[in-house]
Amino acid sequence: MPMARTNSGRSGELLVELRRDAGVPLHRQVETAIRDGIRSGRLRIGTALPPTRTLAADLGVSRGVVVEAYEQLGAEGYLTSRTGGYTQVAIGQDTAPPRARPAVAPAPRIDFGYGRADVSSFPRAAWLRSVRRVLTETPDGRFGYLDGRGVPELHEALAGYLNRVRGTSATPQDIVITNGFAQGIALLIGLLAKAGAKRVAVEDPSADDDARVVAAEAGLEVVGVPVDGDGIRTEVLDRIEADALILTPSHQWPTGGVLSAESRADVLEWAGRTGALIVEDDYDAEYRYDRAPIGSMQGLAPDRVVYAGTASKTLAPGLRLGWFVVPRHLVDDLAAAKVLADRGSPVIDQLTFADFLSRGEFDRHLRRMRPVYRRRRDALLAALRERLPDLRPAGVAAGMHLVAWLPPELDEREVVEGAARRGVGVYGVGPYRLSADGPGGLVFGYATLDERRIGEGIELLAAAIADG
Known part of the structure; x- marks a missing residue:
């Protein structure tokens, strides 16, 4: 046969x-x-x-x-x-016509999507030089299986960079490399659940993906801590029992508030008293325009705070490079969970980023991008002042997005839907709230739009609001 x-x-x-x-x-x-x-x-x-x-x-x-x-x-x-x-x-599958699929909404012509770096500015030439050095100079042994923490060269480079720029108190032995924040927080929440944790506290509003979804899927209760213009309201913590608190203290997402020194001290005092773990998501602190650098909370209490950072907002999310600086007693367990998940992040990418960091290319890239993003932010603020003066921008001193609070007479959902009909993507704050309380607002990302398109987008948004 x-x-x-x-x-x-x-x-x-x-x-x-x-x-x-x-x-x-x-x-x-x-x-x-x-x-x-x-x-x-x-x-x-x-x-x-x-x-x-x-x-x-x-x-x-x-x-x-x-x-x-x-x-x-x-x-x-x-x-x-x-x-x-x-x-x-020469021809495709000869079958009956496929079942009709639900219509997919067309992509916005001008999209103020948030959380996106301008990947068109990725430093390809410098990255390629680092790749070439890695491929020609790295000992053969580095290309085998390593432990779950990642390659030592990246631990060394990150500890030096984070301590210098973000005020952490990190040693190379405290760092675990992950595939972005999403994987790291999933592994960490898994460890908490395995240890008997029952409840995770998050900012309200906060991002509805990653931590909130993973915690709920792990069977943990998710509770919100209200946010005001300066970050979480720490006086509420005394009424909350939680095993972990996930924060964005240097640039609250999405409101942009900065947690004050007094509030940081209150959070750490609460954590010390209750035994809760603090997770500091430092997602975009490298981009600041009108303020001095804000040091990390991890540097104040390395035994109580997990510091999380990634290359997603600074270089490109497709790199899937993240790093968690964790208290010493959690390092081995997190590394073991990483090995169980995927046997470790790609070695060549880790070594390339280590070289890129160590040679100052990361700093140079950030210095190039800060004025680019600042010009785009300024264009957005100017357009809002001219065309939509009743909207109140907030959180504008850093990052790659801002929030504009709506006047009471404007309904958030109606504004978002009206903008969509005009081909403009803007996003409401409402979907990111755990409670129903709070004013309506719009989240504007500006990193991926040039000044002309920003102005055009606000012009269309203003027309949509005027039409009601």
């Missing part, structure tokens, strides 16, 4: 099975097998079939059998061939 398979890279998919006792000419069996493969979708359009000589040899038949089958399928339109080239599948 001779059989042959495709050479299309999809190994394991049977192409032809011949039965010499079936009473059906061999070339007809070849035709039927290939035709059925195309109709079922197993052989997709563009798939290259084996040369006639190769397939004939695999099947133990004369080449003329395969040639005749290919020619018939070509005449029917199933196959196409070029002189000197492969024979290829």
Whole structure:
């Protein structure tokens, strides 16, 4: 019962099975097998079939059998061939029309999406130089399996950078490399749940993905701590029992508030008294415009605070590079969880970023991008002042987004929907609240839009609001 398979890279998919006792000419069996493969979708359009000589040899038949089958399928339109080239599948799956899918809303023509770096400015040349150095200079042993914390070179580079720029109190031994914040917080919450944690506190409003979703899926109760213009209201903490508190103290997401020194002290006092773990999400603190740098909370209490940072907002989210500076008693458990999850983050990427950091390229990239983002922020503020003066911007001194609070007579959802009809993507604060309390507001990301498009987008938004 001779059989042959495709050479299309999809190994394991049977192409032809011949039965010499079936009473059906061999070339007809070849035709039927290939035709059925195309109709079922197993052989997709563009798939290259084996040369006639190769397939004939695999099947133990004369080449003329395969040639005749290919020619018939070509005449029917199933196959196409070029002189000197492969024979290829020429049509798609021959089935009933696919079921109708729900219509997908068109993407906004001008999108004030938040949390996005301008990846068009990724420092490709400098990154490539680091990649080349890594590939030519790294000892062979570094390309094997490492422990779950990541490569030592990146631990050293990050500890030096974070202590210098963010005021952390990190040693290389405290750092675990993750695939971004999302993986790190999932691993950490998993450890808390395994240790018996029952409740996680988050800012209200706060991002509704990552921590909140993962905690809920792990069976933990998620409670909100109200936020005002300066971050969380720490007086509320005394009424909350939680095993962990997740904060964005240097630039609260989404309101932009900065947690004061007094409030930071209150949070740390509460954590020390209750035994709660503080998770400091330092997602965009490198971008500041009208204020002095704000040091990390981890530097004040490294035994109580987990510091989380990533390259997503500074370089590109596609790198999937994150780092967690954790209290010493959690390092081994977090590293073990990382190994169990994926055996560790890609070594070459880690070594490349370590080189990039150590040679000052990361600092240079940030110095280039700060004025770019500042100009875009300034353009957004100017456009809001001119076209929508009743909106009150907040959280403008740093980051890559701002919030504009709406006057009471404007409904947040109606504004968002009206903007969408004009092709403008703006996003309400409401979906990120745990409670129903609080004014309506819009989140404007500006990192990926140039000044002209920012002005055009606000012009369209103003027209949508005027139309009601």
